Amino acid sequence: MTAERRRATIEDVASSAGVSRQTVSRAMNGKGEISPATRDRVLDAARRLNYRPSRFARGLVRQQVTTIGLLVTDLANPYFPQLASAVLATAEQRGWQVVVSATHGDADRELDLVDNLADQVDALVGYLAADDDAIAEHVRGLPVVLLQRDPDSTRFGAVAIDLESGTRQAVEHLVGAGHRDIAMLGSEGPDDVADVRRDAFRAVVRELGLDPARCPVHPCAQSVPDGERAAAAVLTAYPETTALFAYSDLIAVGAIRAAVREGRQVPGSCAVVGFDGLPLGELVTPALTTVHIDTWRLGELAVDQVARQLGEDNSGAAAVVVPRLLVRGSG
Amino acid sequence: MTAERRRATIEDVASSAGVSRQTVSRAMNGKGEISPATRDRVLDAARRLNYRPSRFARGLVRQQVTTIGLLVTDLANPYFPQLASAVLATAEQRGWQVVVSATHGDADRELDLVDNLADQVDALVGYLAADDDAIAEHVRGLPVVLLQRDPDSTRFGAVAIDLESGTRQAVEHLVGAGHRDIAMLGSEGPDDVADVRRDAFRAVVRELGLDPARCPVHPCAQSVPDGERAAAAVLTAYPETTALFAYSDLIAVGAIRAAVREGRQVPGSCAVVGFDGLPLGELVTPALTTVHIDTWRLGELAVDQVARQLGEDNSGAAAVVVPRLLVRGSG
DNA sequence: CTGAAAGCGCTTACAG
DNA sequence: CTGAAAGCGCTTACAG
Numbered sequence: 001m002t003a004e005r006r007r008a009t010i011e012d013v014a015s016s017a018g019v020s021r022q023t024v025s026r027a028m029n030g031k032g033e034i035s036p037a038t039r040d041r042v043l044d045a046a047r048r049l050n051y052r053p054s055r056f057a058r059g060l061v062r063q064q065v066t067t068i069g070l071l072v073t074d075l076a077n078p079y080f081p082q083l084a085s086a087v088l089a090t091a092e093q094r095g096w097q098v099v100v101s102a103t104h105g106d107a108d109r110e111l112d113l114v115d116n117l118a119d120q121v122d123a124l125v126g127y128l129a130a131d132d133d134a135i136a137e138h139v140r141g142l143p144v145v146l147l148q149r150d151p152d153s154t155r156f157g158a159v160a161i162d163l164e165s166g167t168r169q170a171v172e173h174l175v176g177a178g179h180r181d182i183a184m185l186g187s188e189g190p191d192d193v194a195d196v197r198r199d200a201f202r203a204v205v206r207e208l209g210l211d212p213a214r215c216p217v218h219p220c221a222q223s224v225p226d227g228e229r230a231a232a233a234v235l236t237a238y239p240e241t242t243a244l245f246a247y248s249d250l251i252a253v254g255a256i257r258a259a260v261r262e263g264r265q266v267p268g269s270c271a272v273v274g275f276d277g278l279p280l281g282e283l284v285t286p287a288l289t290t291v292h293i294d295t296w297r298l299g300e301l302a303v304d305q306v307a308r309q310l311g312e313d314n315s316g317a318a319a320v321v322v323p324r325l326l327v328r329g330s331g
Numbered sequence: 332m333t334a335e336r337r338r339a340t341i342e343d344v345a346s347s348a349g350v351s352r353q354t355v356s357r358a359m360n361g362k363g364e365i366s367p368a369t370r371d372r373v374l375d376a377a378r379r380l381n382y383r384p385s386r387f388a389r390g391l392v393r394q395q396v397t398t399i400g401l402l403v404t405d406l407a408n409p410y411f412p413q414l415a416s417a418v419l420a421t422a423e424q425r426g427w428q429v430v431v432s433a434t435h436g437d438a439d440r441e442l443d444l445v446d447n448l449a450d451q452v453d454a455l456v457g458y459l460a461a462d463d464d465a466i467a468e469h470v471r472g473l474p475v476v477l478l479q480r481d482p483d484s485t486r487f488g489a490v491a492i493d494l495e496s497g498t499r500q501a502v503e504h505l506v507g508a509g510h511r512d513i514a515m516l517g518s519e520g521p522d523d524v525a526d527v528r529r530d531a532f533r534a535v536v537r538e539l540g541l542d543p544a545r546c547p548v549h550p551c552a553q554s555v556p557d558g559e560r561a562a563a564a565v566l567t568a569y570p571e572t573t574a575l576f577a578y579s580d581l582i583a584v585g586a587i588r589a590a591v592r593e594g595r596q597v598p599g600s601c602a603v604v605g606f607d608g609l610p611l612g613e614l615v616t617p618a619l620t621t622v623h624i625d626t627w628r629l630g631e632l633a634v635d636q637v638a639r640q641l642g643e644d645n646s647g648a649a650a651v652v653v654p655r656l657l658v659r660g661s662g
Numbered sequence: 663c664t665g666a667a668a669g670c671g672c673t674t675a676c677a678g
Numbered sequence: 679c680t681g682a683a684a685g686c687g688c689t690t691a692c693a694g
Binding site: 340341355384385387 | 686687688690
């Protein structure tokens with residue numbers, strides 16, 4: 001007799017217990033209409049055979065298992081764990097499962113992953129770089145909630161982050177502390193590429209009556225070493241700079257380092273303000289002043305919106321997360 | 332006409348395109364044996380109806396979608412993201428999906444989550460506190476790989492971390508630097524509760540001929556503030572201590588702070604060595620010297636072991652991850 | 663190249 | 679309390 005490869009089915013349990021399939025079903029699902037003796041006999045057989053009902057057969061007949069796909073760039077990026085955590089918790093509360101997938105920032109891969117997920121889940125939540133048409137083609141009617149996207153910019157569900165408000169809070173805070181030469185670190189690319197963050201910074205600079213020439217914007221990738229390099233470059237090119245506004249905490253941590261290395265006191269002779277509100281901001285010295293994004297709320301709102309799209313719930317809520325300045329030590 | 336609630340089925344597409352179900356199946360699955368014209372017509376109808384084949388029906392008939400469940404304590408704990416990331420990446424390479432679930436350290440919940448996952452996945456990977464019998468009762472024959480568990484201590488699959496080797500590397504390093512008064516921070520509980528970490532530390536202390544009385548072990552929960560408190564307590568109770576060996580990086584970061592606050596130079600008058608090798612160790616000042624655990628490898632090995640248990644692969648590999656000391660600035 | 667039949671493993675009425 | 683029948687939505691041989 002060879003080792004049993006095949007998984008036990010309801011039929012195996014039924015014949016082993018000497019009953020019909022629907023009696024097995026009753027026992028497994030804790031329904032009434034079954035004598036305790038029979039139930040025990042069936043449950044015993046099930047245990048003995050390591051019987052687990054097929055999720056496919058079950059899902060096919062009772063249409064109520066909900067699984068959502070969560071697509072992030074990279075879980076190892078400190079921005080995502082809390083968001084993912086919130087999505088998991090909120091989904092679990094509703095009895096939903098969450099399949100997680102990571103694009104690693106690869107735009108081509110993104111749509112492949114969407115394809116895979118679309119086959120296996122009931123809704124998709126995530127960071128998608130592709131445009132509406134491309135997404136639509138791949139999700140084929142699957143409910144979608146885009147993270148960190150202006151709801152007006154897409155026909156899919158979306159949860160926005162009010163970057164402009166966050167930026168305003170940061171810059172106002174710096175201006176209130178007397179700063180007039182505030183450089184921004186972290187625009188994504190060259191000037192002719194649309195960049196919400198850079199635009200928000202410039203708008204606020206104008207709004208507050210600052211001199212744009214004294215508030216340069218420096219491109220910078222999203223990492224500590226890149227922040228370090230960019231900050232060093234800015235402080236060299238614009239030595240009169242007294243404050244650095246970074247568009248992510250990772251960049252800001254690098255900026256603190258660079259400033260210190262350049263002989264600046266932080267925040268005394270060079271304030272640094274970050275953006276994100278990651279826990280790691282509390283570990284550096286001085287602790288990072290930053291615009292905190294409530295990523296837990298972001299995840300919650302996204303799952304709520306999925307629920308609405310799935311028609312289980314109609315409570316409306318503005319799908320915008322407004323960041324809040326968190327003043328710690330660096331600025 | 333009310334809005335269409337029901338999802339389109341293969342039958343809907345078939346009648347809309349004027350063909351039979353199996354022709355739809357052929358078109359959707361890109362099989363041959365279909366004329367281009369028919370295929371286009373079917374695909375058009377499918378697109379129009381937002382048709383996505385039911386994953387349940389499909390899974391039922393072709394038994395080959397593999398989904399694994401990953402159970403962690405809490406994704407927001409900095410120890411888990413990289414592990415989760417590795418599991419996702421390794422699973423994706425095999426074309427597997429990953430459902431993630433978090434226990435939040437709640438032992439009761441743990442088994443509930445196992446129940447849920449056991450219904451929906453083909454194998455389970457994770458941190459489980461429950462004993463073999465309890466796990467067995469809930470997984471009912473599901474392949475299981477336990478993380479950070481000695482393979483000899485369980486009849487399930489397991490990937491171990493050689494904590495003793497890591498501890499030895501750390502303590503030998505400190506002894507090599509001249510330290511004789513080395514306190515350990517982070518035993519889980521009182522002396523009569525089994526604790527691999529504490530035992531390893533004491534064994535190494537003895538092995539290296541240190542005086543156990545000069546190498547006390549202080550209990551401490553896994554967080555920065557707790558590390559701070561514990562370190563302060565130790566430095567007060569044993570002022571001759573010149574090195575702190577923390578059993579996690581979070582604790583170690585707190586220890587650095589406490590030491591600095593107590594007027595110690597780190598590492599000059601008080602060395603600090605952590606355990607885990609988290610990225611955040613590079614952000615603190617001085618950068619944390621730590622015993623690095625290759626969590627990426629841990630995740631890979633776990634998924635490999637799942638593959639073996641599912642019988643898809645038989646390449647054997649020792650399921651042990653040996654940590655490596657990473658000397659940075661703090662010790 | 664296309665369709666009629668059977669079956670994947672369950673659950674849900676419906677009889678008895 | 680228990681079982682025979684039908685069906686969930688697909689795919690896989692098998693005819694034609």
